[in-house]
Every structure is written in C-alpha cells, then in structure tokens.
C-alpha cells in the first residue's frame with residue numbers, strides 16, 4: 565500500500581522530512597478494523613511528533629490522526645462495524661497513523677461517518693470534535709442542557725483554529741452558552757462569528773480590558789487552545805470565582821496553580837489520546853461521541869470545519885500542509901484526499 569512516512573525527524577523544508585513509501589497492507593485482528601482511507605486531516609500533533617530531533621526510525625513511521633474512509637475488513641471480535649461501513653475517527657497516538665492507504669484502528673474509537681458529508685468534509689472533524697467534546701462536557705463538566713446554561717458564558721482562546729471552530733459550535737448550539745472567541749485577523753473574526761461566537765476579542769490585545777468592555781469581566785468557563793504558558797496568569801485573573809479552565813496545550817514551564825486558590829477555580833487538562841493510550845474502561849465513549857457528532861451534523865446542528873483541500877494525498881502535499889500548520893494561522897481544517 566502507499567503511505568507517507570518518515571525515518572528521520574527533519575525540518576519540513578527538507579524533502580526527506582515526509583516521503584512517499586510502499587508498505588505491506590496490514591490484516592485486522594481482535595477489535596481492529598482495516599480501513600481504506602479516502603481523506604485525512606492534518607493537526608498540530610502531526611507537526612509536534614515530526615519535530616526535528618536526533619532520532620532514527622528503523623521502519624518508516626506513519627503520522628496522521630484524523631481520517632475518513634471505508635471498512636474493508638473487520639477483526640473477529642468487532643461488534644460495532646461491518647465491511648462497507650463509512651467511518652471517521654481520530655485514532656491512537658501509540659499506533660501507526662492514517663497517512664496511508666489502509667490503517668488498522670480499534671473500533672471503540674471509530675464513528676459512523678455523517679451521511680450528509682463527503683469524505684473530505686468528514687475527515688476535518690474527528691480529532692478536533694472529540695477534543696472539544698471531552699474538554700467542554702467531560703473536563704469542564706458543562707451540562708448538555710441549554711436551560712441550565714442560560715446565563716453562563718465561555719471564553720475560547722484561539723477560536724478560529726481546528727479545535728476552536730468546533731468548540732464554538734458545541735458550546736453555543738448544544739449547550740446554549742454565550743461564547744466569546746478570540747481571533748486576531750478580519751478573516752478569522754468573520755469565521756468565528758459565522759460559527760456562532762456572540763463576541764469576538766483579539767488575542768493580540770489585553771484580554772482583561774476587552775472582557776470588561778463586552779460586559780463579561782469574569783467568564784464561568786475558559787477553554788485554552790493556544791499557549792497555556794502565556795495565557796495562564798490572565799486566565800487566573802479572568803476566571804469567575806469557582807469557575808473552570810481547561811487547556812489542551814502542554815506548557816514549557818510549570819504553571820503557578822496558586823493563582824487559582826483564592827477563587828477555588830479548577831484547572832483541567834484534556835488530551836484526546838488519553839482513552840486509547842491507557843485503554844480506559846470507558847474507551848468506547850469516543851465511538852459514542854463521534855456517532856453523536858455525526859447525527860448532529862446530519863441534523864444540521866453542526867457543520868464541517870473544512871476550509872482547504874489538497875489533492876492527491878502524497879508527501880509533497882502533506883509537507884505543504886505541515887508547513888501551513890507550522891506557520892500558525894490555519895483557519896478551520898486542512899484536508900488531503902485521494903491517493904494518486
């Protein structure tokens with residue numbers, strides 16, 4: 565099968581940072597599905613894993629954790645899917661990724677693809693949707709009940725990125741929260757407004773002043789999708805007493821949790837890969853989340869966050885997509901489709 569892989573960890577400008585390779589097609593066992601991949605999305609995790617370092621892979625390493633495709637083989641213990649099902653999923657960071665024509669994936673973290681979407685539109689969603697869902701509803705404990713959230717609000721730092729784009733929709737349309745999103749350019753401001761953010765403030769200017777100006781000086785919840793180091797003290801200053809903060813971005817330095825003590829504020833981490841990495845007893849939750857996302861898309865509640873498609877899927881286009889992500893200004897999602 566065709567795949568895009570690396571053996572050395574090089575800057576993305578190097579043609580050998582991601583290469584076209586031919587590998588054996590794997591075989592499904594246990595609860596694994598073998599999926600024929602039609603479209604993939606790129607995420608910052610891909611560029612973080614690929615980050616230049618002095619390490620050599622003996623066998624080519626396949627990255628990529630966002631895919632849409634078709635089940636071509638189901639392992640003997642599979643109960644949730646059958647051959648021919650169209651699926652979408654993010655995957656497991658401890659296993660080989662989706663930048664390949666075929667991938668093995670545990671059915672407990674796979675969802676049925678929305679019927680109303682193309683493979684490209686569907687591939688844009690899984691990783692960011694699972695991250696946003698787990699952040700809002702599992703980590704921040706936001707009620708999935710519009711009536712309960714009537715006077716509550718959420719600040720999303722980094723609103724126009726892949727995760728922010730789906731978090732805005734979930735928070736606003738499903739939970740009924742008032743959403744403040746940050747965006748710094750006219751095109752990202754427009755994008756977050758179209759997705760349902762009621763207020764937009766600029767992360768290049770002082771957040772405390774801007775939150776006061778819009779009449780939400782102390783948000784109930786803060787969801788941090790960028791630079792936790794840089795935003796930690798301002799989040800501590802802003803958060804409502806007894807409020808909750810969730811971040812999805814690792815810090816380079818330890819953060820000062822004492823800043824949250826007087827307010828009895830909660831800080832929670834979210835890592836989308838936790839359930840699969842530790843094979844948690846509730847791992848099937850990701851299957852259920854993706855199926856719920858698919859239904860919400862088909863009902864017209866949520867829309868895809870696809871913003872750009874590159875074709876075919878090959879090393880040249882994947883290097884282009886990684887370079888765009890590394891530049892830091894992505895709006896929504898970049899997807900690659902069709903193996904040449």
Ligand SMILES: NC(=O)c1ccc[n+]([C@@H]2O[C@H](COP(=O)([O-])OP(=O)(O)OC[C@H]3O[C@@H](n4cnc5c(N)ncnc54)[C@H](OP(=O)(O)O)[C@@H]3O)[C@@H](O)[C@H]2O)c1
Pocket residue numbers: 607608609612691692695721722723724725726727728746747748749752753767789790791811812813834835836837889892893894895896
């Ligand atoms: N823990 C997890 O499970 C998990 C899951 C997914 C992602 N992540 C991490 O979350 C981060 C965001 O991922 P993503 O896919 O949403 O990224 P992304 O799509 O690359 O985000 C791009 C957006 O970031 C905004 N941005 C740039 N600089 C910013 C700043 N200083 N402050 C606030 N926003 C800024 C930009 O908005 P403007 O153009 O308007 O400036 C742009 O729209 C990444 O670090 C990723 O690795 C973690």
